[in-house]
Amino acid sequence: MPSWPTQTSWPNKTSWPAGTSWPSGGNWPGGGGGPTPPPPINFADLFLGAYQVVQTDKGLSYGAVMRADAGNSSSVAFALTGATPAVPVPIWIRITAPGVGNVYYDGLGVTAAMTGVTIVDSVNIVLTGAGAGMAITPGVGSQVAGNTWRATCSSLADQSGNGRNYVQLTPAQQPIVTAGLNGKPGLLFDGLDDYLTSDTGALLNGPYLVLVVGRVWDRAPGANCIVGGSGYSGTVYEPLHSQFMQYNDLSGNAVAFSDLTNQRWAAVFHNGTGDSLRIGSLPISTGVSAGPSNGSTRFIGATGTGGQAGKIEIFATIYCPIQPYSAFDTALNTPPGYGPGAIAV
Numbered sequence: 001m002p003s004w005p006t007q008t009s010w011p012n013k014t015s016w017p018a019g020t021s022w023p024s025g026g027n028w029p030g031g032g033g034g035p036t037p038p039p040p041i042n043f044a045d046l047f048l049g050a051y052q053v054v055q056t057d058k059g060l061s062y063g064a065v066m067r068a069d070a071g072n073s074s075s076v077a078f079a080l081t082g083a084t085p086a087v088p089v090p091i092w093i094r095i096t097a098p099g100v101g102n103v104y105y106d107g108l109g110v111t112a113a114m115t116g117v118t119i120v121d122s123v124n125i126v127l128t129g130a131g132a133g134m135a136i137t138p139g140v141g142s143q144v145a146g147n148t149w150r151a152t153c154s155s156l157a158d159q160s161g162n163g164r165n166y167v168q169l170t171p172a173q174q175p176i177v178t179a180g181l182n183g184k185p186g187l188l189f190d191g192l193d194d195y196l197t198s199d200t201g202a203l204l205n206g207p208y209l210v211l212v213v214g215r216v217w218d219r220a221p222g223a224n225c226i227v228g229g230s231g232y233s234g235t236v237y238e239p240l241h242s243q244f245m246q247y248n249d250l251s252g253n254a255v256a257f258s259d260l261t262n263q264r265w266a267a268v269f270h271n272g273t274g275d276s277l278r279i280g281s282l283p284i285s286t287g288v289s290a291g292p293s294n295g296s297t298r299f300i301g302a303t304g305t306g307g308q309a310g311k312i313e314i315f316a317t318i319y320c321p322i323q324p325y326s327a328f329d330t331a332l333n334t335p336p337g338y339g340p341g342a343i344a345v
Contacts, residue, residue: 069149069150164200
């Protein structure tokens with residue numbers, strides 16, 4: 001990369017483009033691609049003794065089988081192989097005519113990154129651009145114009161160093177990778193049977209804090225859980241579910257929230273009446289014991305295997321000893337985080 005111009009050779013202040021009109025690629029003065037974007041924040045660095053930290057912009061692995069949209073009438077399936085890009089993106093393929101399709105990375109299916117790709121049984125479609133290093137392989141079967149398949153997530157690697165990864169081996173139960181926020185992908189759980197699971201609970205031998213960043217797409221009964229776990233007394237649920245009625249037998253303290261608002265949830269467990277839940281900047285709900293919550297299994301997107309599932313989009317989940325999290329809240333709303341004002345805290 002060419003060297004940067006000296007101070008005196010830079011254009012004067014008024015000649016620099018403003019806002020979104022900054023040059024890209026080789027159009028920067030002196031050549032090259034401009035300043036290197038800040039590296040992703042590792043949230044594990046913000047928590048002393050974290051038990052588990054997962055975030056969708058670090059350690060995401062794609063599922064090997066792409067998810068067919070509901071209503072697809074094609075019989076063909078698509079496999080996804082290769083190394084996950086440094087910045088994971090949503091990957092879609094849509095058939096535009098039998099044997100031809102488009103590939104999208106926008107998470108919307110609006111602006112195609114690759115147009116008119118040839119779809120031939122068992123022949124790799126080598127991805128370019130943001131999906132470079134990966135390939136989509138069609139199987140054998142009928143192809144119907146307008147049908148779409150989307151990339152899913154099979155695992156999220158624990159960033160704490162404890163190796164407590166979240167996994168889902170069943171393709172039909174893997175969440176879909178979304179465009180997320182500020183270049184960081186999200187994971188969309190369908191509210192039916194999608195979930196990721198880990199054995200994080202084996203580390204939770206005392207009081208702990210759980211933090212989640214994401215948004216709720218649907219609060220309907222049976223489609224409203226955010227995280228869950230095994231080993232509760234009676235019918236105790238993890239505190240982030242339903243209308244966030246927090247404690248035993250779905251009773252206790254309800255905390256209001258706004259659908260589709262990107263938020264930080266924080267819940268404290270120590271098996272006493274000081275157990276608490278906070279959503280964004282709303283008042284803390286407390287006063288009822290949430291129970292021991294000492295089972296070994298933890299879930300994202302469900303209360304348990306075959307249990308209540310949530311239609312939610314998740315960006316990060318953290319389990320750690322009880323401690324302040326103001327630095328985390330601040331980091332969420334910085335440019336290298338999810339962007340200024342992006343997360344309600």
